[in-house]
Amino acid sequence: MTPPFDATPILRAVAARRHARLLAMDPAATQQALLLSLVWRAAATRFGRDHGFEGIRSVADFQRAVPLRRYEALHDDYLGAALPVLEDVLWPGRTPYLALSSGTTSGRTKHIPVTREMVRANRDTALDVLVWHLAAHPRARPFGGLSFILGGSTDLTQVAPGVLAGDLSGIAAVEVPWFLRRWAWPPERIALMPDWDAKLAALAAEAPARDIRTLSGTPSWLLVLLERLAARHGVPPLPSLELLIHGGVAWAPYRDRLAPFLPPGCTTREVYPASEGFVAIADRGEGEGMRLNLDRGCFFEFVPVGELDAPNPTRHWAATLETGVEYAVVVSSCAGLFGYVLGDTVRFVDRAPPRLLVTGRTSWTLSAFGEHLAGEEIEAALLHAAAEAGIAVAEYVVGPEFLGSAGRHRWCVEAQGSCDPARLAALLDAALRAENDDYAAHRDGAQLAAPEVVLVRPGAFACWMRAQGKMGGQHKVPRVVADPERFAAMAAALSAEPPASRG
Structure with a gap:
């Protein structure tokens, strides 16, 4: 399969206009105007009537009228009694799609509403990824070949008249405009495959390696794909690849492992997508933060993590956010989510325009014993310890174990390279002491x-994900499991011998 012609010149003209508009955008004015348009559209819905949307004239009005809600509260207050048909509940009309999103820490399947307005906003944001790519690389030709999107199954289930449910990548695939389909890969026959292993085999066997210009997906699954492609085509397996788009999990643990598979000149660009909306795109180099998407269907608020469960938390937005503070992300969107706590934590490195780094999840904290370890500290300590030990971390999870009056952290680590787990544990301990004063005090006390540290066999995490029915797509390994019973069950499964070798 090859594209009919190189459409990059058309894209380049569109991208130049969009780039100029992005550079001229006033963050606060843009976000406030977008919020007021969302409120106006949803004023006659059940949610809008309950929260007095007709009287909202400013961001401050909105924040007084709409409390923060996590998914569980939204489900209890609005979704539970209505699903699968959301008719004028959160957004005008019938919501045509439900994105099924499994929480990495709770395990509960979420039904995230996705409207056609949200689909268009996501599609337009995906165009912005190429806008920033062309701005940095004017001679790039992303539409001179195919765009390979590594997602989950695109098969959707009709759960009610006019309502389809499934993976977000399936919703996106259904909504790809006809005039772009000739540049998209894989074909529907492969994209619909529900079995992840069979799908990977088909992708590796049939990928038109020399025609692929862009590749996007979650780093952990991209690595598996590129390893299989390399076994068939050699290294680099996609010789024409010029842009790798990644997001969903931290990039640092995968950067060096993916680098050998990328051809010379191939660039990487991080994105911050979520089932609830597309949050940010890297507009500069790696590590310089991702630029907040200001006019693509989502109004964003940022609550200091320590205040998230306070009766009256401080709710910052584009006009008031500060750099260097760890915030929980809150979104209000054209899918009808208002004051919705996304579950991610970020830290801003710039204010004008707002640029952020993803630091973890609100639930990715360890404080079973008062140690107050944040997800960012946990990941940084492990990467530092692994580098000192001379290994690469493929996957990991950490959780608490209670030992009488005290406790400890147990780490299950799938590593590339050999090391003494006791030495890795000592290096981890030292790194965490240096990162976090509370941790050091509790260790000394x-x-x-x-x-x-328990080193698990290669492929243990993949086997666990398969057993959970969470292979491929947007599914991610939970990094921190704070519930002791749930963590103990996961650790036992990871440490077990594979079925073929038992007995």
Whole structure:
């Protein structure tokens, strides 16, 4: 399959106009105007009537009228009694799609409403990824070949008249405009495959390697795909690839492992997508932050993590956010979500325009013993310890174990390279002491014993994900499991021998 012609010149003209508009955009004015348009559109819905949308004239009015809600509260208050038919509940008309999103920490399947307005906003934001790519690389030709999107199954289930449910990548595939389909890969026959292993085999066997210009997906699954492609085509397996778009999990653990598979000149660009909306795109180099998407269907608020469960938390937005503060992300969108706590944490590195780094999840904290470890500290400590030990971390999870009056952290680590787990545990302990004063104090005060590292067999995490029915697509390994019972069950499964070798 090859594209009919190189459409990059058309894209380049559109991208130049969009780039100029992005550079001239006033963040606060743009976000406030967008919020008021969302409120106006949803004023006659059940949610809008309940929260007095007709009287909202400013961001401050909105924040007084609409409390923060996590998914569980939204489900109890609005979704539960109506699903699968959301008719004038959160957004005008019938919501045509429900994105099924499994929480990485709770395990509960979420039904995230996706309207056609949200689909268009996501599609337009995907165009912005290429806008920033062409701005940095004017001679690039992303539409001179195919765009390979590594997603989950695109098969959707009709759960009610006019309502389809499934993976977000399936919703996106249904809504790809006809005039872009000739530049998209894989074909529907492969994209619909529900079995992840069979799908990977088909992707590796049939990918038109020399025609692919862009590749996008979650780093963990991209690595698996590129390894299989390399086994068939050699290295680099996609010789014409010029842009790898990644998001969903932290890039640092995968950067060096993916680099050997990329051809010379191929660039990478991080994105921050979520089932609830497309949050940000890297507009500069790696590590310089991702630029907040200001006019693509989502109004964003940022609550200091320590205030998230306070009765009256401080709700910052584009006009008031500060750099260097760890915030929980809150979104209001053209899918009818208002004051919705996304579950991610970020830290801003710039204010004008707002640029952020993703630091973890609101639930990715370890404080079973008062140690107050944030997800960003946990990941940084492990990467530092692994580098000192001379290994690469493929996957990991950490959770608490109670030992009488004290406790410890247990780490299950799938590593590339050999090392002494006791040495890795000591390196981790030292790194966490340096990162976090509370951790150091609890270690010195004997409330927290030394951590334990268990090195699990290669492929253990993939087997666990398969057993959970969470292979491929947007599914991610949980990094922190704070519930001791749930963590103990996961750790036991990871440490078990594979079925073929038992007995």
